[in-house]
Amino acid sequence: MILLELSGLSVCINGKEIVKDVTLEVKQGEVHVIMGPNGSGKSTLLSCIMGLPRVRACKGRIYYQNTDITSKPPYERATMGIALAHQSPPSIRGVKFAEVGKALVKKCGCSDFTFMTRILNVEELLNRELFVGYSGGERKRAEMLLVMLQAPKLALLDEPDSGVDIESLDLISNAINYLASRGSSIILVTHSGNILNKLARLDYVHIMLGGRIVYTGRPDGVLPIVFKLGYREGIKRLLGEEAVGG
Amino acid sequence: MHESSGKARVIEALQKPAPYGPDIDLGRYEFEEARVEGDPSVLSESGLERAAMRVGMDSSSPSYIQLNQMAIYRAIHRALEKYNVTIMPLREALEKLEVARELSWKLIKPETDKYTAHAYLYGGELGYFIYVPPRTKVPLPIYSCLAITVEKRVQFAHNVIYVGEGSEAHVVTGCSVPHGVSEGVHIGISEFYVGRNAKLTFSMVHAWARGLHVRPRTAARLESGGEFVNYYVLYSPVGSIQAYPRAVLEENAKTYMASIIAGSESGVYDLGSMAVLEGRGSSAEIVSRVVARDSCKIYARAEIRGEAPKSKGHIECLGLLLSNDSMISSIPIITSTTLESRISHEAAIGMIAQEELEYLMCKGFTEEEAKAILVRGFMSVEAPGIPSRVKVEMDKILDMVSRQAIG
Numbered sequence: 001m002i003l004l005e006l007s008g009l010s011v012c013i014n015g016k017e018i019v020k021d022v023t024l025e026v027k028q029g030e031v032h033v034i035m036g037p038n039g040s041g042k043s044t045l046l047s048c049i050m051g052l053p054r055v056r057a058c059k060g061r062i063y064y065q066n067t068d069i070t071s072k073p074p075y076e077r078a079t080m081g082i083a084l085a086h087q088s089p090p091s092i093r094g095v096k097f098a099e100v101g102k103a104l105v106k107k108c109g110c111s112d113f114t115f116m117t118r119i120l121n122v123e124e125l126l127n128r129e130l131f132v133g134y135s136g137g138e139r140k141r142a143e144m145l146l147v148m149l150q151a152p153k154l155a156l157l158d159e160p161d162s163g164v165d166i167e168s169l170d171l172i173s174n175a176i177n178y179l180a181s182r183g184s185s186i187i188l189v190t191h192s193g194n195i196l197n198k199l200a201r202l203d204y205v206h207i208m209l210g211g212r213i214v215y216t217g218r219p220d221g222v223l224p225i226v227f228k229l230g231y232r233e234g235i236k237r238l239l240g241e242e243a244v245g246g
Numbered sequence: 247m248h249e250s251s252g253k254a255r256v257i258e259a260l261q262k263p264a265p266y267g268p269d270i271d272l273g274r275y276e277f278e279e280a281r282v283e284g285d286p287s288v289l290s291e292s293g294l295e296r297a298a299m300r301v302g303m304d305s306s307s308p309s310y311i312q313l314n315q316m317a318i319y320r321a322i323h324r325a326l327e328k329y330n331v332t333i334m335p336l337r338e339a340l341e342k343l344e345v346a347r348e349l350s351w352k353l354i355k356p357e358t359d360k361y362t363a364h365a366y367l368y369g370g371e372l373g374y375f376i377y378v379p380p381r382t383k384v385p386l387p388i389y390s391c392l393a394i395t396v397e398k399r400v401q402f403a404h405n406v407i408y409v410g411e412g413s414e415a416h417v418v419t420g421c422s423v424p425h426g427v428s429e430g431v432h433i434g435i436s437e438f439y440v441g442r443n444a445k446l447t448f449s450m451v452h453a454w455a456r457g458l459h460v461r462p463r464t465a466a467r468l469e470s471g472g473e474f475v476n477y478y479v480l481y482s483p484v485g486s487i488q489a490y491p492r493a494v495l496e497e498n499a500k501t502y503m504a505s506i507i508a509g510s511e512s513g514v515y516d517l518g519s520m521a522v523l524e525g526r527g528s529s530a531e532i533v534s535r536v537v538a539r540d541s542c543k544i545y546a547r548a549e550i551r552g553e554a555p556k557s558k559g560h561i562e563c564l565g566l567l568l569s570n571d572s573m574i575s576s577i578p579i580i581t582s583t584t585l586e587s588r589i590s591h592e593a594a595i596g597m598i599a600q601e602e603l604e605y606l607m608c609k610g611f612t613e614e615e616a617k618a619i620l621v622r623g624f625m626s627v628e629a630p631g632i633p634s635r636v637k638v639e640m641d642k643i644l645d646m647v648s649r650q651a652i653g
Contacts (some may be wrong), residue, residue, distance in 0.1 A: 053603060053604060076606075092620070096623075103615075104610070
């Protein structure tokens with residue numbers, strides 16, 4: 001069953017087109033990875049799927065569970081089961097991490113709060129203000145917990161592996177694997193690919209350059225080439241092979 | 247009592263406006279004869295229950311109750327008996343106890359302004375007297391509740407608290423009107439004495455209405471090593487309120503004074519805290535969180551005077567505007583008269599950060615829910631030493647305040 005469908009989607013910020021004509025289907029339970037260099041439009045695409053107000057779909061549509069959600073506000077999309085792990089969540093003074101977590105448990109009915117805090121080793125952060133003074137790894141793990149508490153059908157994970165230490169990377173990948181094992185669909189954005197060899201399931205890799213998805217393939221075919229040659233040279237090789245193969 | 251020249255000064259002060267806040271014509275309101283009532287049955291159908299609920303109390307908690315100009319003399323709760331704590335209407339304490347007479351009107355001069363002068367001359371010395379003997383730690387909060395339940399009345403309260411050397415007490419006071427009362431004046435005189443190495447936490451919640459004018463006058467004296475925590479919450483509309491509690495600290499004494507104000511409608515909220523660091527090594531922290539909506543005006547004042555070596559103080563005034571028609575003015579003053587005093591302040595006024603709002607909305611909270619979470623967080627201050635039971639009650643009040651603050 002198709003959970004998410006992007007149809008010719010272009011995304012603008014302040015009138016400038018950042019993401020161009022993206023078409024993508026994500027089926028239930030699939031794990032997709034979007035890779036590309038910094039500034040290629042990956043995060044903007046996720047923000048648009050989530051419905052952040054500063055990014056706007058200037059062309060195309062977003063369908064989720066066969067419903068056009070292109071104009072829906074973010075909280076409605078969240079209520080429908082879409083969750084975004086922000087690349088850089090804001091520090092929120094005065095608001096305790098645990099308070100937001102508990103409010104989400106109440107809202108989303110998730111019953112695994114304690115278990116999930118252990119998976120991500122964030123128990124000691126619960127009584128602290130949300131993201132205030134957190135290290136890079138703590139920030140990513142705390143944000144990942146809030147996504148998990150939403151029990152998402154579709155998790156949009158924006159660079160969960162950037163700026164984190166090895167231990168945090170293991171904890172975050174465990175959490176992603178847990179989400180996937182529970183049937184969540186996942187779109188994971190990464191520019192480094194650090195986390196990819198820790199994922200238990202990976203269905204498709206999309207390469208994004210200059211706001212466009214320029215290549216989509218299975219991980220076995222794409223990742224070795226991208227890791228070896230980098231994005232631009234790797235894409236040339238992949239497209240060349242495709243042309244030869246085709 | 248004061249001599250005749252002193253009384254003449256007080257009479258003269260009946261016309262003396264306060265330096266801050268709108269001037270209130272007290273002649274527009276009715277003055278009621280003060281009385282002390284021993285029979286709690288007068289409370290039935292009095293409106294007290296509804297007034298107490300607004301400040302997070304049930305009417306069975308308070309050891310002292312004052313309805314309009316009537317003090318209800320409730321037997322001291324048994325739980326407090328074993329600590330030998332004296333709680334009684336000040337009016338009675340002044341008749342019976344020398345210590346009450348020694349402490350009354352010593353920290354606040356009756357001629358300070360027209361409100362203190364009226365309280366002195368016409369208040370009938372209602373209010374409570376709490377005496378905690380030396381070396382007595384009272385773990386249970388001592389509750390009091392004052393309510394105005396009739397229109398256009400002036401309520402006077404004169405409260406005196408004495409915490410003896412090495413003792414500890416937690417006092418919680420709620421002042422309120424039940425819904426339906428729209429006009430009136432509340433004038434509260436509070437004098438707090440904190441003995442050597444003693445500790446007093448004083449938590450107060452105010453819930454008024456759009457036509458109420460409120461003029462608390464509060465002063466505290468901390469002997470060496472004494473500690474005073476003042477935690478004040480006001481969340482309702484009000485006609486106007488003006489208060490500037492002042493704590494004077496001796497050697498190594500310390501104070502933490504927090505004000506959490508959620509202003510609304512067209513009220514004028516002029517509130518502050520002042521600490522005078524007279525003693526070597528004394529310290530003060532003054533914190534305010536003010537939230538303004540509708541067309542209210544909030545003046546958040548704070549002052550610390552460093553007058554002794556090794557004294558230190560910090561003021562933190564944060565304001566959050568929720569509407570274009572509201573106004574917050576933050577006025578921190580720091581003064582030092584010695585080389586070895588360290589005093590600082592920070593003040594900021596802003597609006598809800600769009601980035602934080604969007605973030606929470608991405609987590610599935612509606613805009614209203616997200617704003618309530620952010621406002622609740624903004625109003626959170628960690629007042630040290632407040633008993634957990636009181637903290638839970640205050641947290642409930644703040645949860646309600648945050649929901650109401652966004653309208």
